[in-house]
Amino acid sequence: MKNLVSGHAMSVKGGNPMNTQWSNSISGKELSYINDSLKNEDLLAKLCTMGAAESQNAQTRQLFSQLAQDRLQSFEQLFRTLQQQAHITQ
Helix, strand or coil: CEEEECCEEEEEHHHCCCCEEECCCCCHHHHHHHHHHHHHHHHHHHHHHHHHHHCCCHHHHHHHHHHHHHHHHHHHHHHHHHHHHHHHHC
16 A cells, blocks of 8 residues: 655555655655644644634534544644654654
């Protein structure tokens, strides 16, 4: 199974993204892209949390809460990927 992260393929053993082996080290441009993505996910999570807190409608509040949770999960996945790459290159 192959996944694409910022345009580069990484092979995944057994289909589990946690068992990632990078074919080559990540470039400075890719690290910058991941850093920007982390900032964006963090900002989106905060905005969704604010939207949930300010919403008067229960369905809208629930939607914003779910979106905030999704953005935090994306943030955590990006961060884990970055940590894994740091451990591989050290």
